Amino acid sequence: MVRGAKVRGVMVRNRFLVGVMAAAVVSGVWLAVESAAAQQATAAYRAPRTPDGKPNLNGIWQTMNTANWNIEAHPAGPSPARELGASGAVPAGLGVVEGGEIPYLPEARKKRDANYASRLKLDPEIKCYLPGVPRSTYQGMPFQIIQSTKHIMLIHEFAGAVRTIYMADQTEAPADSWMGWSNGRWEGESLVVDTKGFNDLSWFDRAGNFHSDALHVVERFTPRSAETINYEVTIEDPKVFSRPWKMSMPLYKHVERNAQILEFRCVEFVEDLLYGHLRKQPAK
Amino acid sequence: MTRVRACGGAMVLGALAAFLVAATIAAAQTAAPDTARAYKAPRTPDGQPDLQGFWTNSTYTPLERPDGVTKAVYTPEEAEAAIKLAVQRESAQTEPGTTADVHYDFSQFGLDRSQSLFVRNLRTSLIVDPANGKIPPLTDEGKRRTAKRAEEAKKLGGRWDSAESNQLDDRCLIMAGPGPPMMDAGYNSNYQIVQSSGVVMILTEMIHDVRIVSLDGRPQPDAKVRQWMGISRGRWEGDTLVVETTNFNGKNPFRGSDENLKVIERFTRVADDTIEYKFTIDDPTMWTRPWSAESAMKRTAGPIFEHACHEGNFGLYNTLVGARLEEKRAAEEALKKQ
Numbered sequence: 001m002v003r004g005a006k007v008r009g010v011m012v013r014n015r016f017l018v019g020v021m022a023a024a025v026v027s028g029v030w031l032a033v034e035s036a037a038a039q040q041a042t043a044a045y046r047a048p049r050t051p052d053g054k055p056n057l058n059g060i061w062q063t064m065n066t067a068n069w070n071i072e073a074h075p076a077g078p079s080p081a082r083e084l085g086a087s088g089a090v091p092a093g094l095g096v097v098e099g100g101e102i103p104y105l106p107e108a109r110k111k112r113d114a115n116y117a118s119r120l121k122l123d124p125e126i127k128c129y130l131p132g133v134p135r136s137t138y139q140g141m142p143f144q145i146i147q148s149t150k151h152i153m154l155i156h157e158f159a160g161a162v163r164t165i166y167m168a169d170q171t172e173a174p175a176d177s178w179m180g181w182s183n184g185r186w187e188g189e190s191l192v193v194d195t196k197g198f199n200d201l202s203w204f205d206r207a208g209n210f211h212s213d214a215l216h217v218v219e220r221f222t223p224r225s226a227e228t229i230n231y232e233v234t235i236e237d238p239k240v241f242s243r244p245w246k247m248s249m250p251l252y253k254h255v256e257r258n259a260q261i262l263e264f265r266c267v268e269f270v271e272d273l274l275y276g277h278l279r280k281q282p283a284k
Numbered sequence: 285m286t287r288v289r290a291c292g293g294a295m296v297l298g299a300l301a302a303f304l305v306a307a308t309i310a311a312a313q314t315a316a317p318d319t320a321r322a323y324k325a326p327r328t329p330d331g332q333p334d335l336q337g338f339w340t341n342s343t344y345t346p347l348e349r350p351d352g353v354t355k356a357v358y359t360p361e362e363a364e365a366a367i368k369l370a371v372q373r374e375s376a377q378t379e380p381g382t383t384a385d386v387h388y389d390f391s392q393f394g395l396d397r398s399q400s401l402f403v404r405n406l407r408t409s410l411i412v413d414p415a416n417g418k419i420p421p422l423t424d425e426g427k428r429r430t431a432k433r434a435e436e437a438k439k440l441g442g443r444w445d446s447a448e449s450n451q452l453d454d455r456c457l458i459m460a461g462p463g464p465p466m467m468d469a470g471y472n473s474n475y476q477i478v479q480s481s482g483v484v485m486i487l488t489e490m491i492h493d494v495r496i497v498s499l500d501g502r503p504q505p506d507a508k509v510r511q512w513m514g515i516s517r518g519r520w521e522g523d524t525l526v527v528e529t530t531n532f533n534g535k536n537p538f539r540g541s542d543e544n545l546k547v548i549e550r551f552t553r554v555a556d557d558t559i560e561y562k563f564t565i566d567d568p569t570m571w572t573r574p575w576s577a578e579s580a581m582k583r584t585a586g587p588i589f590e591h592a593c594h595e596g597n598f599g600l601y602n603t604l605v606g607a608r609l610e611e612k613r614a615a616e617e618a619l620k621k622q
Binding site for chain 1: 309328329330331336358440441444445446447448455456457458476478479480481483485487491492493494496498502505509511513514515586587588589590594595600601604607608611
């Protein structure tokens, strides 16, 4: 409870600051206003219920933003792989971080910049590694929410990544993992998911934004209409950030009747990249 | 055919899970059909038969009847003796205290299946049709395709020549668990079933493979969409979940199947701790007739941990590095001798 109050305190202070500097920092204001508006729309909406009486989040969802390129605001840019030309180029984005900038500790910011410089070598996404959280949500491919009373499953198309959200039989994370250990609860219309037990290997995006194994993620999934969910994430990691910070974005539901999660078994697509240099050479 | 896998670092969490279920060892027979009729499965909040929870299909019963066995059903004593022999064979794969043993000591962490819960079955084979318990003969086209596949595998070279010439499980691409049909995976044959309106999800522990079975009557997609696990559609027939799967890509053959494979599975909860699992294999390109098998899934202790196989696949990397190093040394030795 104390920690939650502290998070809110920080957020309020930041919004105030952002407001004061409104004329100077246009993108930051835009984000704060957008997010506040989304929250108000949400408060009025009551989602249909599952047979056991909970807000019904079942369905196939996807984000519609450029967060996977960079969760911070960024201009359009060239493809990091020359051969892909315009098809691999980076689309501009207004950012999904509330307040505009991630509050890195000084050393951590240097590491983020180094990650960015070597992103083709280091980004775990390129190696088909499990994407971690919350990157799995906005990585760009769809994911399916399968909701039961005891467990809520998030099934991601990318690498077949899976999250089990324990609504019952909750325990601490038994070991560190890529996708963390998620315990969930209902708060009114919102599904609140508390995830810990991460390893320090996943990134937040293709721009090198990262975390340590002290990462603690709290996500709120709040239905805001029949086909949208307001998705808010609080990130806490004292080894990397000077304070907790937030991202928010809408999730959009696939309404095609035949929508389904298909296989993206990308291990096969990266074997030559990862192991090609170890291939036996023909005898000379 | 259990073999030692090279995918070493990846299995730690999975092994932990197997270790935990070891505490719940129970000797239970697969329920006979008569008791199945008497049992009424619990219901989900929307009224479907409830198959949810954590299950294992680990078993020592072979798919095909062993050569020399002529009966379809063992006596309990014969079944125990067969299991004992299978356990001995399994643990004989590694010798404690040897180098080969470093990753896969079958006496530890439940790698030897007998340390965890496994499905007991008096039948001498999982195959019940044909009556001889064997996979039926190949068609002429089936023989041709089998030969062609062997030829193509040969072109890839020896096992340590490249990642691609390794087997699918060593490459962390797919293992035996998710199927379909869903088979004993060698170890960690654990599954989680979650049901929601219009959908049944089956999570396989090994490589976190997920089957999402739609129950809403939608048609199969275009034949151009082909997947490792195919594409599954399901329906309820009474208390039985019937799942039909087509659209396989043929890259993960089941006992020699090809892309025209159709698998029909039947899941029936026949006791609080048992799901009866029957499947029919129909691939007219490959076999002269369809064939069917019966197994079961037993309730096991959860939860299922993350099996990040590819991410921790030091085994594949290190064996390739080792092979290239050995070649280099051999070349240097040869040069010295000149």
